[in-house]
Amino acid sequence: MFMTQLEMARQGQISDLVREAAAAENIDPEILRQKIAAGTAVICRNNKHLNARPLAVGEGLRTKTNANIGTSGDDTSIDKELEKAKVAAAAGADALMDLSTGGPIDDIRAAIIAETDLCIGSVPLYQAACDAVLRQGKPIVDMTVDDIFDGVKKHLDDGVDFITVHCGVIRDTVARMEREGRLLEVVSRGGSFTVEWMLHNNAENPLFEFYDRLLELVRPYDAVLSLGDGFRPGCLADATDRAQVQELIILGELTQRAQEAGIQVMIEGPGHVPLDQIEANIKLQKRLCHGAPFYVLGPLVTDIAPGYDHITAAIGGTVAGAAGADFLCYVTPSEHLRLPTVEDVHEGVMAVRIAAHAADIVKKIPGAIEKDNAMARFRKNLDWEGQFSVAIDPAKARRIRKESGVDESHGACTMCGALCAYKVMNERKREKAAS
């Protein structure tokens, strides 16, 4: 009889995927099995995604990173998105979400999935919305319940490893949001489609109302449910408000129901959050969702830096990761301004990897601080090739030094030249050793 990863883990079985993911993580597979059984970690790997490396996400594991790619109605080039997939993989992202909403999105998704061996996520509601709007010329609110579930099935059939589903967006919470008032209301794209659909059709969110149907649909693929945060704050002023926390409570209940059905779950989180509220957000999610892995977008610690939101997100992402977030979604310099370019994707992945690594140092993930210590030793010895070898972006570090036209004879860099503190210190030691 078919068993899901969660069911196998609960029965004490260490599956091949768990073994493979544990090896990549350099941990004991039995430890990983226990985390999966407890629901504090998940293995992202759709049974149909045969070319994919299984990705473990959760408590005590290396903080993972995701790059969002995909077309929009304004920019439908497949080639550009495939280039982004390659660049994100080369830059070290652990996962890719294909968020395409423009052009032949079925073909684009298939091409992106085939392009790398990375874990793939998607938002199947975009499928139903695009099929309705783009193929049938209908407004989004005319999607039927079957359209929505057919979209989910399409993505699962294509091998998507984790699907973002905004199951926690319900009518009661919309009313609660409206009573409190918000500057930006609903900024999640999937969340906004769901709210509009509910209000127009005077009906409950189908992914909530027919949640058991969703669980049955997902089961044979053993994909991870990534419960989306449709009420995530879109600006600092809306952070940690009633709508956001109410949704999180509901997501906690849905987590339990999914796990009871043998389906693995992670939770998506904000968003735009003032620095001093980030830790509370992580603790709250971990408690309300019984330790389920937390996947956050940013969080961005200010709203006023378009052009630099890879930085505002890296700030929040580091604090979130250090407080226990397990999976960080990148934000690129183009966020709030345009679909990212290939260069933006590279910069976004580097920024989120910095955040994940700085968090892993706090989490005491084995192997994390050791990289920093190696860098320190190479710096002390002015060993530039050594420094590049442990740098997060060796090519960029090498290029910056090269462009400076440095005088290689003194061994230092053009910042201090011969007055380099390492050089001054090393010379004294050499003299002392010689005397």
Place this chain on the structure above:
Amino acid sequence: MFMTQLEMARQGQISDLVREAAAAENIDPEILRQKIAAGTAVICRNNKHLNARPLAVGEGLRTKTNANIGTSGDDTSIDKELEKAKVAAAAGADALMDLSTGGPIDDIRAAIIAETDLCIGSVPLYQAACDAVLRQGKPIVDMTVDDIFDGVKKHLDDGVDFITVHCGVIRDTVARMEREGRLLEVVSRGGSFTVEWMLHNNAENPLFEFYDRLLELVRPYDAVLSLGDGFRPGCLADATDRAQVQELIILGELTQRAQEAGIQVMIEGPGHVPLDQIEANIKLQKRLCHGAPFYVLGPLVTDIAPGYDHITAAIGGTVAGAAGADFLCYVTPSEHLRLPTVEDVHEGVMAVRIAAHAADIVKKIPGAIEKDNAMARFRKNLDWEGQFSVAIDPAKARRIRKESGVDESHGACTMCGALCAYKVMNERKREKAAS
């Protein structure tokens, strides 16, 4: 009789400079006077720096930012440094430190001071080192005590508003550092000169031994003493160790002595610090130095990101600022690799301003969150000119949108095109209002 700002404040006098600085800060001058009297804020403004705006730094005030510029032995162009001064000022830095150590450094310093009306800092020990090494062909360790004090006087005469002096680097702490062991020992340039000088001459640090001479020298200029952190950690592994904390204890004592002599003080801090140690570092400094303003470099939360250290520093700087750091020194993408370019200076200032602003939101500085709220409202209305007007870098935000070749007819950006969540939401509201 001449009185310093600190003495006037203690006597209840609100000086013209306090009035001017309070106006820039949009606070009651009496409040600022009280902070100055208590030593929890300082006014940076040398009596000889007539073209300068006085800069208030300290508790409860807007978090300030500094850009380090200046030549090195490998790169001695005055023009480039003047361009950096202009770019840093245009990008919104509050202060500039001229750290020149190459070429005609007296002329460079004078030119930089004349170029803008920003507050200026420097490290006068570089003067003595350069005068010894560059003009007289002697090794740094041959500097005399008078050379060191002459260097300080030169900078004060030129109008430097705050001087970094590594008075807390003493022989006892060197021994303590060596007993514990460190990966990178002394990475502060001034700190390394001082340590080498002490070891070679078998003598105590003149800026410690003759501290009263220093205080007398500074008094008529009423410059701020910025007590340098010669033992600041140069890698995560060395953070918050005995040498660093021992130096901070000594700086606390020196703070008290300076304040008793009517001289204003701020304290410089690390450096490279794991995220979870940053808050402790700030609290420790504030307690040991009786609330004196804290000026931090970074802190960098990982060592492995050369090429991205404006980001690693913005992460640490935000957390430091939120925990109470008052003044953030930028770090550019070129840190650890080369003297920064003009473009690096711009990127560095933007990153540190993001950190300072995100911290000011946590500190509840009046006017901070209001900018984010304005941005949120402009975003909701898809008012792009409004968004640019409150963006930290309007030119860059505008350029990114323009380069995307966006279809202006739908009003959104190329990220979501017609499926923009704001657009979807606004259309429903319009329909509802019309019905």
